[in-house]
Every structure is written in structure tokens, then in C-alpha cells.
Amino acid sequence: MNHNKTEYSLSNWELVSVNPNDKNWDWKDLFCFWGNNIQSVIGFSLIASLYLVYELNVFVVLSGTLIASIFIYFFANLIGKPSQKYGLPFPVILRSSLGIKGAKYFSLVRGIVGIFMFGIQTYFLSRLFSFLIRIFIFSFDNTFLEHDIFLIFLLGLNIIDWVAFVFTIILQVFLFSKSHHFNRSIIRFSAVIVYSGMLIFFLVVLLYDVKVVSAAFVDIFSINDIFDKNNVVPLIAVVGTVFAYFSIVIVNYGDFSRYVKNEDELKKGNLSLILNLLIFSLFAVFIVIGSDIFLNKNLENMERILTNPTDIIGKIDNTILTVVVLFFIIFSSVSTNLIANYIPTQNTLLNLLPTKLNLKTSAIIIFILGSIIGIFWLPLLSQIGILAFVDTFGAFFGPLFGIMVIDYYLDKKSNLDKKDIFSIEKNSIYFYSNGWRVKAIYSLFLGFIFAASTIWNENLMNLHSYSWMIGAFISSLTYYLLVSK
Numbered sequence: 132m133n134h135n136k137t138e139y140s141l142s143n144w145e146l147v148s149v150n151p152n153d154k155n156w157d158w159k160d161l162f163c164f165w166g167n168n169i170q171s172v173i174g175f176s177l178i179a180s181l182y183l184v185y186e187l188n189v190f191v192v193l194s195g196t197l198i199a200s201i202f203i204y205f206f207a208n209l210i211g212k213p214s215q216k217y218g219l220p221f222p223v224i225l226r227s228s229l230g231i232k233g234a235k236y237f238s239l240v241r242g243i244v245g246i247f248m249f250g251i252q253t254y255f256l257s258r259l260f261s262f263l264i265r266i267f268i269f270s271f272d273n274t275f276l277e278h279d280i281f282l283i284f285l286l287g288l289n290i291i292d293w294v295a296f297v298f299t300i301i302l303q304v305f306l307f308s309k310s311h312h313f314n315r316s317i318i319r320f321s322a323v324i325v326y327s328g329m330l331i332f333f334l335v336v337l338l339y340d341v342k343v344v345s346a347a348f349v350d351i352f353s354i355n356d357i358f359d360k361n362n363v364v365p366l367i368a369v370v371g372t373v374f375a376y377f378s379i380v381i382v383n384y385g386d387f388s389r390y391v392k393n394e395d396e397l398k399k400g401n402l403s404l405i406l407n408l409l410i411f412s413l414f415a416v417f418i419v420i421g422s423d424i425f426l427n428k429n430l431e432n433m434e435r436i437l438t439n440p441t442d443i444i445g446k447i448d449n450t451i452l453t454v455v456v457l458f459f460i461i462f463s464s465v466s467t468n469l470i471a472n473y474i475p476t477q478n479t480l481l482n483l484l485p486t487k488l489n490l491k492t493s494a495i496i497i498f499i500l501g502s503i504i505g506i507f508w509l510p511l512l513s514q515i516g517i518l519a520f521v522d523t524f525g526a527f528f529g530p531l532f533g534i535m536v537i538d539y540y541l542d543k544k545s546n547l548d549k550k551d552i553f554s555i556e557k558n559s560i561y562f563y564s565n566g567w568r569v570k571a572i573y574s575l576f577l578g579f580i581f582a583a584s585t586i587w588n589e590n591l592m593n594l595h596s597y598s599w600m601i602g603a604f605i606s607s608l609t610y611y612l613l614v615s616k
Contacts, residue, residue: 149218161400163322195369214385222482232566242479249472250504321466328459336421371596529599530578533607578606
């Protein structure tokens with residue numbers, strides 16, 4: 132009895148190596164994965180804003196975006212290969228680097244960030260449903276919303292907002308608490324449907340006045356001053372900004388690469404990130420510029436151009452188009468919440484209590500905590516600067532990545548023991564010092580200090596976009612020097 136308890140105390144059906152029959156993801160699935168990561172309101176606004184900030188200098192923004200995507204491609208391959216080879220998720224692979232206890236608690240950092248962002252994303256997703264409910268009611272009775280009951284607010288939400296919030300939670304419970312097979316279907320469907328929505332939005336804008344809109348779009352592709360030295364600093368800034376946007380999903384990329392067929396499919400799928408960024412950038416910029424012409428009859432001052440898709444449709448007096456676009460934004464928001472927040476959080480919880488939690492019980496924890504965060508986001512959490520503390524936890528991601536890469540490729544020579552990685556026996560390879568690898572922990576905190584300093588030190592805040600890289604470099608270098616002795 133004791134032997135069995137020891138043998139399986141670190142195991143869980145969701146943490147063990149993926150069944151070979153389930154390793155069926157190919158490059159197209161990863162194309163959809165990367166597509167989902169950028170297909171969000173934040174992603175749309177970020178890409179469009181970069182072009183406007185640098186006055187539509189296509190060379191600077193496109194070049195910076197491509198350079199950033201090359202970095203992401205390289206890092207995604209490094210962190211994705213161990214999980215692809217052994218079929219193990221991020222928290223389990225981390226046991227090799229930090230020890231079985233170190234991985235249990237430090238992987239939870241990813242879960243803490245994930246659960247906060249899940250709650251915040253759930254709140255904003257509920258706002259989209261709230262808009263749809265109001266549009267639906269108004270289309271039947273344009274005076275109904277004037278009743279006093281809609282002026283009663285609790286925690287910043289009225290009755291419609293509460294209905295929308297509860298519906299959002301129930302919808303995500305239904306979609307997310309199934310299996311990785313269903314998650315794969317969500318990722319595939321969402322990527323295709325959102326790109327289809329962007330194409331429709333693109334055509335609506337284009338067909339408003341093909342000649343004028345096309346001319347405005349062509350004008351931004353000027354190559355004047357393409358090699359101007361003044362473009363160097365903006366180029367570096369764009370690289371850092373785009374990389375920072377994707378950095379949150381890199382450290383736990385193994386949660387998804389574990390399902391990929393082989394290394395070739397992994398590399399091709401990661402390469403599709405570049406194609407995604409190119410397609411999405413062109414759509415986003417065209418829609419923003421075309422919408423401004425659509426609304427104002429001319430290309431306005433750069434500072435006045437709307438870059439948020441919800442702001443754009445809010446200015447367009449077309450109910451049908453508004454409803455359609457809102458539905459596409461909802462699809463993108465749901466899939467982003469699944470990939471960037473829910474799945475990473477669930478795996479870290481399962482790793483924390485592998486014998487006590489399963490898909491359903493971990494889902495309950497996520498939705499309860501996420502609901503609390505979402506409910507208190509507007510009246511409390513958004514007012515106390517909670518995101519600064521979430522960013523501070525995120526400063527661990529780069530150092531974790533750096534240690535995992537050095538440990539796997541240089542210390543372990545790309546070999547892991549799939550039996551010992553689930554063992555708590557003192558003579559197991561990954562037990563180290565009572566379950567902790569001191570050299571890795573030391574390197575991790577050193578990298579974290581440097582990364583977090585870009586958040587809290589006013590003199591270093593301009594390096595915040597590079598905090599992930601800074602932390603990864605410091606921790607990987609320190610760890611390499613310690614283990615190579």
C-alpha cells in the first residue's frame with residue numbers, strides 16, 4: 132500500500148506522457164494556436180497602435196514584428212521539444228530543473244498569473260455579452276432599458292451585467308471542462324472563424340469606397356527613409372513590444388507541444404507564427420485605416436484614429452454589423468482565455484495536488500477564483516494597481532525558461548527519466564536536496580530580481596518590454612556556470 136502511494140503520488144492522468152494515439156497535432160493545429168494568441172482585442176489594438184505610433188512606417192513595424200517572431204520561433208522550439216519528445220506538460224518537465232517540490236510550487240506562479248488574467252478576461256468577455264443583450268432588448272423596445280431596475284448597481288454591475296457575467300462563466304465551464312480533444316476543436320474553430328470575421332470586416336471597409344480606401348492603404352507602404360538611422364530605436368522598441376505580448380505563452384508552451392506528432396511538425400507549426408503575424412497585421416492596419424475613412428471621409432490625424440475594434444464598431448451606425456463583429460470578438464476572447472490562462476492554470480493545479488485534483492475539480496477551483504476576480508475587477512482590483520503585482524509574478528517566466536533550457540539541453544543532454552520524474556523516492560534523479568535543486572532556485576531568484584527591477588525601478592522601466600529576455604539571460608547564464616562546475 133505504501134509503495135503504491137509513493138509510486139503514484141506525483142502522477143495524474145492529465146500529467147503523464149500523452150498516449151501516442153493522441154499525439155496527432157500537426158503544423159495546421161499550431162498555426163491555429165498561434166493565430167488564437169494574436170486574435171484578440173488587445174492583439175488587434177497593439178498591432179494597429181504600433182503602426183500609428185510610428186506614423187504608419189511599415190518598414191519599422193513590419194521588420195520589428197518579423198524579428199520578434201523569429202525570436203519567438205527560436206524560443207518556442209527550444210521549450211517545446213522536451214514536451215513534444217516525452218509528451219509531458221510544462222510543470223512536469225520543470226521537475227527536472229527545480230526538483231519535484233521546486234516545480235510544484237514555482238510552476239504555480241504561472242497558475243497565479245493565469246487565474247488572475249482568466250478572471251479579468253472573463254469580466255471583459257461578459258461586457259461583450261452585455262452589449263449584445265442591450266442591443267437585443269433595444270431592437271424590440273427602445274424604452275425598456277429606461278426602467279429604474281437597470282439603474283441599480285451592485286459592485287459596479289447592473290442586472291444585465293450580472294446576467295452576462297453568469298452566462299460567461301457557465302459558457303466557459305461548458306467549453307473548457309471537457310478534454311484536450313475538445314480544446315483542440317475550440318482552437319481550430321476559433322482561428323478559422325475569427326479570420327473569416329476579419330475578412331468580412333475587411334470587405335465591408337473596402338467596398339465602402341474601393342478607390343479611396345485602396346489608395347490610402349497603398350500610401351502607407353512608402354519606403355522613403357527606409358535605412359534612416361532614426362529608425363533603429365523604434366525598431367528595437369517594436370521588437371520588445373511584440374515579443375513581450377507573446378512571452379506569457381512561451382514558458383508553458385510544452386502544455387501544447389506535447390500533443391504534436393513529431394519535431395518537424397513542431398518546427399513548421401512554430402514557423403506559422405510569422406505567417407499569422409503578417410496576415411493579422413495587414414488585416415488590422417487596413418481595417419483601422421479604412422474605418423477611419425469610412426467614418427470621417429478622410430484619413431484623420433494619427434492620434435485620433437481608433438485602433439480598438441469595439442470602439443470602431445461603436446462608431447458605425449449599423450446594428451447588424453455590430454452584432455456580427457461582437458460575435459467574432461467573443462470567439463477570439465474565449466479561445467485566448469483558454470490558451471493563455473485556463474490550460475496553464477489547470478496544469479499547474481494538477482501538478483500541485485496530482486492525487487486530489489482532476490479535470491473537473493481543478494476546473495471548479497479556476498472558475499470560483501476567476502469569478503471572484505472578475506466580480507471585484509471593476510470596483511476594487513482595477514483601482515489598486517493589481518496588474519503591477521501580476522506583472523511581478525510574470526517576471527519569473529523568463530528565468531524559468533532560461534533554467535529549463537540550460538537544464539535540458541546542456542545538463543541533461545536532452546534526456547529525461549520518465550519514471551523518476553514521477554517518483555518521490557529519495558534516490559530518484561530529480562529528488563535533489565529534499566525535492567529542491569538549490570542551484571536552480573538560486574539562479575531563478577537572481578534572474579527574477581533583474582527582470583522585476585524593470586517593473587519597480589523607475590530608471591529601468593523603459594526596459595520593461597525586455598524583462599523576459601533579461602531574466603532568461605541572467606538565470607540561464609548563472610545556472611550554466613553553477614552546473615558546469
